[in-house]
Amino acid sequence: MNLRLPLFVLLLISTFANAQNNMSVKDSKPFEATQNYTFICEKYAFTGEANVQVAKTDKGGILKLTVATANDKARIAGGVYVDLANGDVIPCVDKNVKESTDGKTSAYYYFTPAEFAKLRKTDIYAIRFIISGGSNTFGNQTGYFTAINKMNYFSTAYDKSKKSYDTAKEISILK
Known part of the structure; x- marks a missing residue:
């Protein structure tokens, strides 16, 4: 009896340690993903975070970018630029895959296999993006x-x- 409780606790802890993060895009099958990183966005006065x-x-990778917004009209618009630590830049074209829930707006961008290989290394x-939306007195902050x-x-x-986060290390272990 005394041995069962520690074994159960050990099994429970190992189950949570092996849990992986998943991401699904617009009701698609879930993809294995990295943790949700909180990047600092100093110019974005509403939260300061993204x-x-x-x-x-199967065809490369997906970037999910999420920011909190003050109203439902604000969206992440246009393409984004993913700046790598070695100076390379990966431009991501907007394919209009977006969602808004619970005061947050998300946009999804796709990587080719060659671009995903760069992210592994x-x-x-940094990530450069645009927030657009209706402008009113107490509206959301918009801009670059x-x-x-x-x-x-x-x-x-x-x-x-x-x-900083070791993004290349986590991306390289995705299967």
Whole structure:
């Protein structure tokens, strides 16, 4: 009896540790994905954050970009640019795959196999995007924004901890 409880707890913990993240686009089958990264977006005054997630597909990959908005009219519009740490830029064309729920708007962008191979080798440095929508007195902030791969707004010179996400490492282990 005393041995069953620790074994059950160990089994429960290992189940949660092996849980993987999934992403589905407009009711499609779920794709294996990275964790949901919170990139810092200093110019976006509403929240200052953008959520980024990358999934692997049969034909390359998918980028999911999500931001919180003040109203339902605000959307992520147009293409985005994914800046890599080595200076490469991956332009993503808008295919108008978007969704809005619970005060957040999401847009999905597709990577070719060659672009996805670049993401496996080099960390994402930043993502440049546009928010458009109706303008009124207490509307949402619109314009051009950059979400930077930083974990925190502030750090000191003496802080030697990792300050950005290892996106290439997580993308490279996706099957």
